[in-house]
Amino acid sequence: MGNRANRSWAxxxxxxxxxxxxxxxxxxxxxxxxxxxxxxxxxxVISIEENRHFFIFPQGKNLKPNAGGSLPFRGQSPIxxxxxxxxxxxxxxxxxxxxxxxxxxxxxxxLNEQKIDQWMIIFADKEELEDGExxxxxxxFSLAEKLRxxxxxxxxxYNFDACGTGDTLVxxxxxxxxxxxxxxxxxxxxxxxxxxxRETAMGTTRRVRLSKVLSVPTPFSNDxxxxxxxxxxxTITMLPTNEANLYTLLLRKRPAFADLIIAGSIKNPADRRxxxxxxxxxxxxxxxxxxxxxxxxxxxxxxxxxxCKSQPTELRSISS
Numbered sequence: 001m002g003n004r005a006n007r008s009w010a011x012x013x014x015x016x017x018x019x020x021x022x023x024x025x026x027x028x029x030x031x032x033x034x035x036x037x038x039x040x041x042x043x044x045v046i047s048i049e050e051n052r053h054f055f056i057f058p059q060g061k062n063l064k065p066n067a068g069g070s071l072p073f074r075g076q077s078p079i080x081x082x083x084x085x086x087x088x089x090x091x092x093x094x095x096x097x098x099x100x101x102x103x104x105x106x107x108x109x110x111l112n113e114q115k116i117d118q119w120m121i122i123f124a125d126k127e128e129l130e131d132g133e134x135x136x137x138x139x140x141f142s143l144a145e146k147l148r149x150x151x152x153x154x155x156x157x158y159n160f161d162a163c164g165t166g167d168t169l170v171x172x173x174x175x176x177x178x179x180x181x182x183x184x185x186x187x188x189x190x191x192x193x194x195x196x197x198r199e200t201a202m203g204t205t206r207r208v209r210l211s212k213v214l215s216v217p218t219p220f221s222n223d224x225x226x227x228x229x230x231x232x233x234x235t236i237t238m239l240p241t242n243e244a245n246l247y248t249l250l251l252r253k254r255p256a257f258a259d260l261i262i263a264g265s266i267k268n269p270a271d272r273r274x275x276x277x278x279x280x281x282x283x284x285x286x287x288x289x290x291x292x293x294x295x296x297x298x299x300x301x302x303x304x305x306x307x308c309k310s311q312p313t314e315l316r317s318i319s320s
Contacts, residue, residue: 074151084127099164144229
């Protein structure tokens with residue numbers, strides 16, 4: 001593993017504004033807005049219920065939503081890559097979720113360079129909830145409702161969260177875990193879509209020859225708001241191999257531990273020590289650049305680019 005104190009990785013575009021983005025008093029919206037413009041990306045900011053979301057599209061796609069126009073891909077099923085750009089107050093937010101934001105900026109540049117044109121990237125606001133706030137307060141909840149209204153209910157959405165530490169790609173199975181526990185007939189379509197998203201992601205890992213891949217329940221992210229808003233999404237995160245292996249073993253011995261992880265209600269100190277260390281460091285002062293592993297970022301970006309090349313043919317078999 002590389003020297004985590006080394007900042008040379010952040011000297012290359014688009015990572016060259018990373019440390020501005022995680023500065024204690026950073027105006028993250030302004031830093032990201034300026035950076036997107038400097039990179040020449042085709043983007044627009046859309047406000048939904050006081051939350052400001054960045055939408056990035058392939059070069060050449062016409063977008064005038066603020067002038068009454070519609071977003072591209074209406075009625076279609078593009079790949080949508082999303083990452084939240086807010087952070088908990090008092091945390092640098094290096095892994096949660098600055099790393100994924102910059103990885104997706106790099107992804108957008110490569111997608112344009114390769115002239116791939118069936119994708120969107122959304123940097124979502126208000127993922128982090130304050131004490132007492134319910135999931136409908138997440139920006140992804142009202143965002144999901146808008147996407148459905150705009151004719152994008154068939155979009156295949158992949159949520160990248162805490163992808164800055166580790167070498168093992170983790171596909172969250174939290175949504176399926178909850179859907180399987182609730183057998184209401186109305187959830188059949190959501191379960192089918194989750195299966196499609198997972199199959200597409202797994203197929204992509206095989207194409208890019210990623211061998212360190214895991215599917216386990218993870219703490220809820222923006223996938224909670226999206227699901228409540230009527231759109232299931234696949235959350236993707238990263239863990240170091242040793243943490244991923246220990247967590248998998250734990251779930252085999254104590255399957256009910258998944259409920260504690262999903263609910264975020266682990267109060268017992270002994271149980272909390274069983275949570276992967278990477279996750280324990282999120283949402284606090286320990287989430288610094290010293291815990292990042294940028295030597296693995298290229299594989300995440302490569303995966304994201306290849307994911308956007310996948311075809312939506314399987315959607316025909318999903319009932320509406």
